[in-house]
Amino acid sequence: MKFSRLVLANLFRKKVRLILTIGSFAIALVLFTFLAVVKSAFSRGTEIAGADRLVVVSRIGLMQLMPISYRDKILAIPGVKAVTHNHWFGGVYQDEKNFFPQFVIDPENQRQVMTELVVPDDQWNNFLKDRQGAIAGARTAARFHWKIGDRIPIKTTLYGGGASEFNLDGIYHSERPGGDESQFWLQWKYFDENAPGPVKSTAGWYVVKLDNPDDAVRVAKAIDEKFANSSFETKSETESAFAAYFVKQFGNIELLILAIGSIVFFTLLLVTGNTMAISVRERTSELAVLKAIGFSGRAVLYFVLAESVIIALVGGFIGLTLAYLAIPVIGLALTGLLPPLILSKSVLTLGLGFALLVGAASGLLPGIGAMRMRVVNALRRV
Amino acid sequence: MIRVDGTGKSNSLIQVRGLDKTYRRGGEEIQVLQRLNLDVDKGDFVAFMGPSGSGKTTLLNLLGGLDVPTHGSITVAGDEITHMSGNKLTQWRARHVGFIFQMYNLLPVLTAFQNVELPLLLTKLSKSDRRKHVETALGVVGLADRMNHYPRQLSGGQEQRVAIARAIVADPTFLLCDEPTGDLDRKSADEIMELIHRLVTEHGKTVLMVTHDPVVATRADTTLHLEKGVLVEGKTSHESVMAGGAA
Numbered sequence A: 001m002k003f004s005r006l007v008l009a010n011l012f013r014k015k016v017r018l019i020l021t022i023g024s025f026a027i028a029l030v031l032f033t034f035l036a037v038v039k040s041a042f043s044r045g046t047e048i049a050g051a052d053r054l055v056v057v058s059r060i061g062l063m064q065l066m067p068i069s070y071r072d073k074i075l076a077i078p079g080v081k082a083v084t085h086n087h088w089f090g091g092v093y094q095d096e097k098n099f100f101p102q103f104v105i106d107p108e109n110q111r112q113v114m115t116e117l118v119v120p121d122d123q124w125n126n127f128l129k130d131r132q133g134a135i136a137g138a139r140t141a142a143r144f145h146w147k148i149g150d151r152i153p154i155k156t157t158l159y160g161g162g163a164s165e166f167n168l169d170g171i172y173h174s175e176r177p178g179g180d181e182s183q184f185w186l187q188w189k190y191f192d193e194n195a196p197g198p199v200k201s202t203a204g205w206y207v208v209k210l211d212n213p214d215d216a217v218r219v220a221k222a223i224d225e226k227f228a229n230s231s232f233e234t235k236s237e238t239e240s241a242f243a244a245y246f247v248k249q250f251g252n253i254e255l256l257i258l259a260i261g262s263i264v265f266f267t268l269l270l271v272t273g274n275t276m277a278i279s280v281r282e283r284t285s286e287l288a289v290l291k292a293i294g295f296s297g298r299a300v301l302y303f304v305l306a307e308s309v310i311i312a313l314v315g316g317f318i319g320l321t322l323a324y325l326a327i328p329v330i331g332l333a334l335t336g337l338l339p340p341l342i343l344s345k346s347v348l349t350l351g352l353g354f355a356l357l358v359g360a361a362s363g364l365l366p367g368i369g370a371m372r373m374r375v376v377n378a379l380r381r382v
Numbered sequence B: 001m002i003r004v005d006g007t008g009k010s011n012s013l014i015q016v017r018g019l020d021k022t023y024r025r026g027g028e029e030i031q032v033l034q035r036l037n038l039d040v041d042k043g044d045f046v047a048f049m050g051p052s053g054s055g056k057t058t059l060l061n062l063l064g065g066l067d068v069p070t071h072g073s074i075t076v077a078g079d080e081i082t083h084m085s086g087n088k089l090t091q092w093r094a095r096h097v098g099f100i101f102q103m104y105n106l107l108p109v110l111t112a113f114q115n116v117e118l119p120l121l122l123t124k125l126s127k128s129d130r131r132k133h134v135e136t137a138l139g140v141v142g143l144a145d146r147m148n149h150y151p152r153q154l155s156g157g158q159e160q161r162v163a164i165a166r167a168i169v170a171d172p173t174f175l176l177c178d179e180p181t182g183d184l185d186r187k188s189a190d191e192i193m194e195l196i197h198r199l200v201t202e203h204g205k206t207v208l209m210v211t212h213d214p215v216v217a218t219r220a221d222t223t224l225h226l227e228k229g230v231l232v233e234g235k236t237s238h239e240s241v242m243a244g245g246a247a
């Protein structure tokens, strides 16, 4: 376009200022992207949870155990397709900071319920035959460079104390993008044999697969009613409600991230808005000459907007590129502390939209000022 | 023929009738122009003189459609500009007026060529046509060899010549100059006046110029004095007397 040279020339008027403004955008965008990625990491559990699954926990609390006999009773309820049960194992691999979730699973029903977590059949069959077998999620296996056949020592107070060794028989992948690939599965039978009295013949929680997701409320109610007034009352909810509840245990992360994000947004808006205002004010007479020559007020507004939007897009692009490069590294450093950080297309788009919005908003006020400015007054102001 | 009594022929290029301009500052009103009349024909070169604050810039701004009068009418080439809307007036300025100010003329971030090209960006001319026009205009002001210089690489006189090239490049109906030599030394001022004079005599331009400098004013065909809000014909400049006698 024939006006582009004018816009570009004005952009490069003060190079240091240009670089600083673009830099502010870039840094803000890195921050923004990181926050968005963390937020989506925490809420992902809720988003990807199966709509056709219920989680049944003890009414008293997450860590309370329930009799193993509930399994068959739940299975008898109409609308239930399959039931599996889990225990929280809570051992330590080498060091406390190497945390990953360890679940004692029920091999007979695991694959019927958790259908999206797939293990190749040969690996699964080896696991079934191996009392001390284990299956790791792909992410955890990669994190510690485990290969199938490795012996994995886990420190636990169970099994007579000290470290127990498990054989890595298989690695599972999640077919759902963003699914949890960090779990470590152990055999329930072996666990139960070694469990101390109160833990014997129990389940930490049940996961129920439904025939039809529309039945979720009815079945959940039926389960809880069935065990009402018993010594082990239950609380059943959909997996996504459970995941949301679980995230809340970390405190209100969403609100925190939203608050920090808003601060970033408004700071950037103030910084760039101020810069644009100064940059327009110092060339008032030039803009007046343009208008005298016959450029319309709207044209002058567009010139100012074009400048701020270009700054925003360039800064935004640099910031997103930096984030794109940095987030996998940060994510790796934070493994175990945070769920996997995934920079999705929608976050990138959101970031670019964020930059555009700030760019346009920061150019709008000075631009409208320039549009309304009267040539006569501007040229008189010496 | 330049007249200030409102009796000009109805076909004069610029026709000003009963022009009033009143500024309001705080509670008080300042009447700058009062029932001012003016007729200017094509090819005329008129200088406005008068003490500071007499309203010379105000008059030029009104003639150039940068400001609107309190009362009265301004008609240029048959178009009455006093009733035009903001947008129409902007388009009218682009087509009919070439401005030369005392300073703040050029955009420092653009080269001489790009500065002169600015008015043409508002036309439908192709890039190569624009180049031809810009080169011609810069040739007229004798700066064809400085096309790619930035304003800061030019002397004050050269800058003003670039501004003149920009004012004439789109071939406007008339030129308005507000103290075009006000910032220049004698020698540069003479060169600029020589150039403006040539624009009138050789290129048939119509020029209305404000100046403080009687020597500069002698270059014009007629010098008009702004006194108490109206124009009166000058008696001080011998050239204007001669021009009046020859007509």
Ligand SMILES: Nc1ncnc2c1ncn2[C@@H]1O[C@H](COP(=O)(O)OP(=O)(O)OP(=O)(O)O)[C@@H](O)[C@H]1O
Binding pocket: A377, A380, B023, B024, B025, B030, B032, B050, B051, B052, B053, B054, B055, B056, B057, B058, B059
């Ligand atoms: N926007 C405005 N508001 C109020 N008063 C104004 C405004 N513009 C001009 N004036 C007043 O109008 C009068 C004429 O001003 P103008 O600039 O036209 O004078 P001038 O003849 O060009 O003076 P100079 O020779 O100093 O340039 C002055 O008294 C000035 O203060």
Ligand SMILES: [Mg+2]
Binding pocket: B056, B057, B058, B178
């Ligand atoms: Mg003035």
